[in-house]
Amino acid sequence: MEPNGMKCAWFQFLIGFEIMSLGAYFPMKVYVYTHDFEEGGKENPKKIHFARIPVIGECIVLSNNPNWYKVVLVLHTPYMAADADAEVWCVKITGSAARKAAGYSAS
Numbered sequence: 001m002e003p004n005g006m007k008c009a010w011f012q013f014l015i016g017f018e019i020m021s022l023g024a025y026f027p028m029k030v031y032v033y034t035h036d037f038e039e040g041g042k043e044n045p046k047k048i049h050f051a052r053i054p055v056i057g058e059c060i061v062l063s064n065n066p067n068w069y070k071v072v073l074v075l076h077t078p079y080m081a082a083d084a085d086a087e088v089w090c091v092k093i094t095g096s097a098a099r100k101a102a103g104y105s106a107s
Contacts, residue, residue: 027049027050027051028049028050028051028052028053028085028086029047029048029049029083029084029085030047030048030049030050030053030054030084030085030086030087030088031045031046031047031048031083031084031086031087031088032045032046032047032048032060032062032069032087032088032090033045033087033088033089033090034046034062034067034069034090034091034092035089035090035091035092036091036092037091037092043089046062047083047084048062053074053076053085053086053088054071054074054088055071055074056071056072056073056074057070057071058070058071059071059093059098060090066095067092068092068093068094068095068098069090069091069092069093070090070091070093070098071088071089071090072089072090072091073088073089074086074087074088074089075087075088
């Protein structure tokens, strides 16, 4: 028979595992608004599923094309009537600019 401490630790591990794996079962629905200064500054909303909601300052790529976007605003929409978990506004940046801002060489 195992001591109560072992049962408690095992239970906490299982609960932690379930919480960590929720992203795989419940993807976050996020409306992403992209802003491209080169295309006249229009916003193009897209509904995308993420494992977690992006945060301000993070860079994301939305498809196989080489366009990078930097998150500048996040609006969380946790209420039940919302069609998505969040709305995210991004501006188009170059990959080299993102690497340079992160401290990596632009080459």
